[in-house]
Amino acid sequence: MKLEYTLKQKSNKNNARLGEFTYNGKTYETPMFMPVGTNATVKTLAPEELKEIGAGIILSNTYHLWLRPGEDIVKKAGGLHKFMNYDGPILTDSGGFQVFSLARPKDITEDGVHFKNHLNGDSLFLTPEKSIDIQMKLGSDIVMSFDECIKWPSSYDYVKQSVERTLRWAKRGKDIFTSTDQMLFGIVQGGEYEDLRRRCAEKLVEMNFDGYSVGGTSVGEDKKTMYKMVEYSTKHLPENKLRYLMGVGDPIDLIENVMRGIDLFDCVSPTRLARHGHAYTKYGKINIKNNKYKEDFTPVEDKCNCYACRNYTKAYIRHLITANETFGARLLSIHNISFLINLMKEIRENIKTDTLEEFRDEFILNYYGEGYEYK
């Protein structure tokens, strides 16, 4: 079944939007944070745990699944949902980001990208058509176009010609996309250049995608620049389609970018931070390995209702992380994903009452303390 988005409410004060979509008989609300399951598993967690946390869409990585186990095996297994036992919605990225970051590209041509497999050094070639083909075989619900993920900063001239290629790649992918039960998203690039973001967005909208992503963020740029990139992109996107900001998960960025019109976010941070012993709390991130938690028999966060906080203390989780026990990473992953999913819930409630700006100011005061400045 193809997922269908409905816009429900817009803020009068900023560009925040409430929306919903139905999938497998269940209705999900946006804005939403999507946990990342790179290798067809959200690291350390079972699907049942993700559901208990309240996760909706989860993300999986085309590049990783292409290399291992291979899209044909996933297809033979009955698709990604059946393979990994997740009956909620799944989004796959295009592999573009990994090809440009992880695999060190050899050569970008008009046709596609030649690069080396980061696992074994084999020469590989990924094209827009191949990326879409893999994603159709994986059977995710939301498919991403293959784009060039440029470095930041990049010169105006470089970004300009890259945007044109990304547009040609988007068209090529769309042309071979024959699936009727998947959505296909176009990706807005254009760096920090307002006219290039506009050009890219408008041309993609002409091609009429099922939804739109904002790409080229979370690549080292400062927050002000990221927010501008988002503003320059979303204002040219249609209101009745989903908008997805790729790779962004810092709590304040979720709030700020919802105010700039974003509906979907993903980020590896909650699980990666968990593995290193870090936990989100209302009063900022804490490092559970800190000595002061050795005899702290309170939960990671006092009013948190997640499985980890209901049943375990900081002292126990600290012990697990210190002893390299994966149950520690699992408990903190549950907490961190819960934190972001609960934050999104609060964000949605504050869109309903149009109090998102007040909510943001209070969030900043709690999380960063007095005198926070966007860097």
Add this chain to the structure above:
Amino acid sequence: MKLEYTLKQKSNKNNARLGEFTYNGKTYETPMFMPVGTNATVKTLAPEELKEIGAGIILSNTYHLWLRPGEDIVKKAGGLHKFMNYDGPILTDSGGFQVFSLARPKDITEDGVHFKNHLNGDSLFLTPEKSIDIQMKLGSDIVMSFDECIKWPSSYDYVKQSVERTLRWAKRGKDIFTSTDQMLFGIVQGGEYEDLRRRCAEKLVEMNFDGYSVGGTSVGEDKKTMYKMVEYSTKHLPENKLRYLMGVGDPIDLIENVMRGIDLFDCVSPTRLARHGHAYTKYGKINIKNNKYKEDFTPVEDKCNCYACRNYTKAYIRHLITANETFGARLLSIHNISFLINLMKEIRENIKTDTLEEFRDEFILNYYGEGYEYK
């Protein structure tokens, strides 16, 4: 509450016994396999998963918890059950095995063992009194005496003097054991020497422990020797007390040693094998990383009803293990522990009908094929 054992039934054909004990309002049957949670966590698993598998007693390691997080922290947390959120029975070993294997002893004296902390090289000293004191603070339900774990093979003369010291250590530990809600077990040593096993067992029985362990096995000896060590020990132990064979978990060894009068087993194998991609099945151990499972969309074991087998295929678990995803180790840990716990259930049923020998022969035929010989 102190756990109380009741002997329910004995085989007429061998020394197998059925028994039960009640703990926290729940009745558990023996013989039983106890999963190992070295660092106050059964690796990769949550307590809820252990319960779903049907686990009863779990094991935790005095040596590891002494070093990290320290027994005083566990005590302040309210004891091991509360610390790790497990309300079933917990057994702690004495630390002896780890001191002699992991920590490389510096010097064994009459008073105790001087050795180096395997984590940071610090000089440490463990005595029978200290081990009991730590275990009282941990608050486990079954406490082990501190013994000398000798190498195999060891000369008659060495084992003889070691047994005498182990007996003196058992007495010293018992003398300072003041807990009224924990059981204290004595450990029968004596290597492969019948008269030394007898001497050790009889002297321990004179001291009247709450239960008895058979130690000095799983240290490299062949199966026939192990079975002899058990026979030489159990025949001198009282029928109305629990008997625990330490560190043994190979499926055939569970069957054979139940037939020699053992009630409790523990072993790290099911979780350690899981981390390396190995799974128990009725037809022998399999290595899930094998290429032939790449497109095998059947469960690890066809008629297994564990969470892993109900929901996931060999192909998916193979993918997880290959990609170093801990959810793979978690699924195989669930399967492997389930396998041993289900095996114990079948063993108990076959004690009821006194058909354990037939059951063993059929098990061997399935697991090893024709022509199996005990090595």
